[in-house]
Amino acid sequence: MIEFEQVTKTYGQENALQNLNLTINDGELFVLVGPSGSGKTTLLKMINRLVVPTAGQVRIDDQNVAEMDLENLRRHTGYVLQAGALFPNMTVEQNAGVQLEALGWQAPKRHQRIVELLKKVDLDPETFLTRYPNELSGGEAQRIGIVRALAANPKLILMDEPFSALDPISKRQLQELILQLHQELTTTFVFVTHDMREAIHLADRLAVVHDGELLQVGTATQILAEPANEFVHDFFDDDSIRRQFMQAVLDAGLGQRVTSKSASALASGVIFSGQVEQLAKSDTIFDWANLVQQQPQQIVQVAGRLLKPADLIAYLARIGEAK
Numbered sequence: 002m003i004e005f006e007q008v009t010k011t012y013g014q015e016n017a018l019q020n021l022n023l024t025i026n027d028g029e030l031f032v033l034v035g036p037s038g039s040g041k042t043t044l045l046k047m048i049n050r051l052v053v054p055t056a057g058q059v060r061i062d063d064q065n066v067a068e069m070d071l072e073n074l075r076r077h078t079g080y081v082l083q084a085g086a087l088f089p090n091m092t093v094e095q096n097a098g099v100q101l102e103a104l105g106w107q108a109p110k111r112h113q114r115i116v117e118l119l120k121k122v123d124l125d126p127e128t129f130l131t132r133y134p135n136e137l138s139g140g141e142a143q144r145i146g147i148v149r150a151l152a153a154n155p156k157l158i159l160m161d162e163p164f165s166a167l168d169p170i171s172k173r174q175l176q177e178l179i180l181q182l183h184q185e186l187t188t189t190f191v192f193v194t195h196d197m198r199e200a201i202h203l204a205d206r207l208a209v210v211h212d213g214e215l216l217q218v219g220t221a222t223q224i225l226a227e228p229a230n231e232f233v234h235d236f237f238d239d240d241s242i243r244r245q246f247m248q249a250v251l252d253a254g255l256g257q258r259v260t261s262k263s264a265s266a267l268a269s270g271v272i273f274s275g276q277v278e279q280l281a282k283s284d285t286i287f288d289w290a291n292l293v294q295q296q297p298q299q300i301v302q303v304a305g306r307l308l309k310p311a312d313l314i315a316y317l318a319r320i321g322e323a324k
């Protein structure tokens with residue numbers, strides 16, 4: 002367990018973090034999300050003591066990080082940075098084995114471990130072991146970064162915007178890889194991103210950071226259902242997320258695709274003229290519309306996603322406009 006207790010970090014006159022309390026549980030995929038300059042990296046770096054708090058303390062398994070043996074702490078913590086954090090003059094095998102070498106693993110054992118992990122991240126060892134970083138794509142380099150972080154089987158992996166420099170397809174693939182690794186391992190992952198879609202997709206729980214403060218901590222569902230304040234609400238208020246929710250409803254069989262003609266008729270019926278009873282006859286999205294009409298505060302969870310009444314209304318309105 003990682004605990005931040007009354008943590009403050011001051012640079013000059015500026016508070017980068019103020020009086021912050023947070024607990025990250027063992028085995029969680031915990032995401033720190035917030036806009037640029039909000040303090041996410043500062044928070045992350047306090048866990049492996051790259052940054053030292055001005056006040057308060059950070060504890061790992063009840064041990065104050067400030068009092069831990071630094072080398073031991075770093076060697077047993079995986080750290081993945083933005084693409085490009087590999088040593089340019091070392092091969093993939095050497096890069097991936099840096100931490101193992103520091104821990105005294107012999108070459109054959111290192112080799113075996115790295116081969117095993119390359120396969121796990123879908124890279125063919127034959128092809129990649131002897132390559133240099135300038136012979137890798139951004140996505141491949143980042144997979145090597147992940148192999149390096151996993152190599153010594155750490156209890157904790159810190160990831161600082163690891164996918165922000167990647168193209169959308171590589172980014173998606175690596176997000177799926179992290180979700181898969183997290184399912185397979187008992188490792189705790191702390192992941193920093195400014196991308197709220199990435200945060201929602203990955204997080205078991207997430208913390209929204211803004212101006213050095215934790216505005217809200219919880220699951221994506223909790224935060225989307227009840228944003229703590231206007232900033233959190235606006236930060237997650239994104240049309241593509243609403244569309245995802247809508248699609249989840251359709252995918253779950255609660256809705257059906259309709260022609261724009263009937264939809265616009267229904268839309269006006271549902272929203273404006275109160276003909277809900279008459280429309281809600283089968284197990285369709287219109288039943289859901291009925292529910293919303295009767296219980297406007299109702300929030301429905303479908304296929305692990307959260308749907309708010311506003312999502313449905315926005316959807317129907319859009320179909321209406323499209324006609």
Ligand SMILES: Nc1ncnc2c1ncn2[C@@H]1O[C@H](COP(=O)(O)OP(=O)(O)OP(=O)(O)O)[C@@H](O)[C@H]1O
Nearest residue numbers: 012016017035036037038039040041042043044195
């Ligand atoms: N070494 C430093 N010296 C002075 N100020 C710093 C230092 N490191 C960070 N800061 C300041 O602390 C604040 C938080 O920075 P931090 O890097 O933690 O933010 P972040 O949320 O990770 O941002 P980004 O997403 O842009 O990396 C910023 O205002 C930053 O300018």
